[in-house]
Amino acid sequence: MSQPLISLCIPTNGVIEWVFPVLDSIYSQNVDNELFEVVVTDNGNNAEFKARFDEYQKNYENLFYFRSSGYEFLSEPDSYKNATGLFIKFINHRTKLVPGALEYFINWINENKEEKPFVYFTNGVLAKEKTFEFNSFDGFVRGLSYWSSWSTGMAFWKEDFDSIPEDTAYNFLFPHTTILFSQKNRKKYVIDDKTLLDEIPQGKIPKGRYNLFNAFGVEYMGIICDLLRNKDITPETFVCVKNANRTFLSTLYLDYIILKRKCSYDLSGYKESLRVFYSDKEIRNAAKFMFIERAIKFPFRFLRKLSSR
Structure with missing residues (x-):
């Protein structure tokens, strides 16, 4: 061949x-x-x-x-x-x-x-x-x-x-x-x-067992920070990526900390992980805002999910 x-x-x-x-x-x-x-x-x-x-x-x-x-x-x-x-x-x-x-x-x-x-x-x-x-x-x-x-x-x-x-x-x-x-x-x-x-839908098979908030809140942002430190990216690009990642982390916070959605991830030490590049307060507040947005946009679906917890 x-x-x-x-x-x-x-x-x-x-x-x-x-x-x-x-x-x-x-x-x-x-x-x-x-x-x-x-x-x-x-x-x-x-x-x-x-x-x-x-x-x-x-x-x-x-x-x-x-x-x-x-x-x-x-x-x-x-x-x-x-x-x-x-x-x-x-x-x-x-x-x-x-x-x-x-x-x-x-x-x-x-x-x-x-x-x-x-x-x-x-x-x-x-x-x-x-x-x-x-x-x-x-x-x-x-x-x-x-x-x-x-x-x-x-x-x-x-x-x-x-x-x-x-x-x-x-x-x-x-x-x-x-x-x-x-x-x-x-x-x-x-x-x-x-x-x-x-x-393919995850189903009942565990998707991951790693520490979720440490991975995306600390390790990933550390990689992006290294690019900034080495002058491979501009401060403006660093801030753009950091802000977008904050929104992603807030989504994870809403799903797994506030709504307590079942997962196989390790969620331990999430507050400490979020304080390295962000603050747990800003992530929590953004997650609460997302909670309200979802409830307004999809009221019946959202209430159904809450009642099934």
């Missing part, structure tokens, strides 16, 4: 209910299997998943399985190390490709493989369904806003990944940012907001 145009990399801990629908969505795209490969990197311990994968793999010569010793999110860079495509696209093990998505990625690669801009696929979260171009790293970071904390949009040229030293220490909670923020001197950056992925 010649070098594929794209490697679809799926790090997983072996959740059957998620991974196989994602694989089905890839192989139902009606794209020539010679043009792409699928790299599944597993750091779980699910024998049933592995047995089912072995059967599934028999049908596809471009589907590859690798074990990973990377703890939790650190299996992500392991998947990239095993990729051979010209271009690498991260696929969350809980996000299916919508019809036509793989063809879209392949067309994008063919159209850009000479210039090779750095790209991030925001999957409609900006509610724009447009493409944005930037000629500076600072503009790119500001355009991404707090969505740079979200690994699902990650995509890059294999040569960009290969340029990262092998002994690089990837951020434990946000390993994708080590790659995302390594490309500071590109002539062109692109944010593509077209919806290409469809998230």
Whole structure:
């Protein structure tokens, strides 16, 4: 098999209910299997998943399985190390490709493989369904806003990944940012907001067990602060990202602290975490305002949720 145009990399801990629908969505795209490969990197311990994968793999010569010793999110860079495509696209093990998505990625690669801009696929979260171009790293970071904390949009040229030293220490909670923020001197950056992925409902399967408010209130903001400290971004961009992240944290506060929505996350020490870059009071007040907004906008749905607690 010649070098594929794209490697679809799926790090997983072996959740059957998620991974196989994602694989089905890839192989139902009606794209020539010679043009792409699928790299599944597993750091779980699910024998049933592995047995089912072995059967599934028999049908596809471009589907590859690798074990990973990377703890939790650190299996992500392991998947990239095993990729051979010209271009690498991260696929969350809980996000299916919508019809036509793989063809879209392949067309994008063919159209850009000479210039090779750095790209991030925001999957409609900006509610724009447009493409944005930037000629500076600072503009790119500001355009991404707090969505740079979200690994699902990650995509890059294999040569960009290969340029990262092998002994690089990837951020434990946000390993994708080590790659995302390594490309500071590109002539062109692109944010593509077209919806290409469809998230599978979480159901009763735990989504994460990490400390939620420490992750987004301390660790992620620390990464952005390092960009400011190293003069990779302007103070204005730092403030923009920080303010947008505050809104996101307020949403988490409303859902998990005020409304006490069930989750698998560690919520301990949330007040201390929020005081590092913000104050727990400003987050709490913003969350209360969101509470009132929701109650006014969706009164019956909101009351129904409250009564079910």
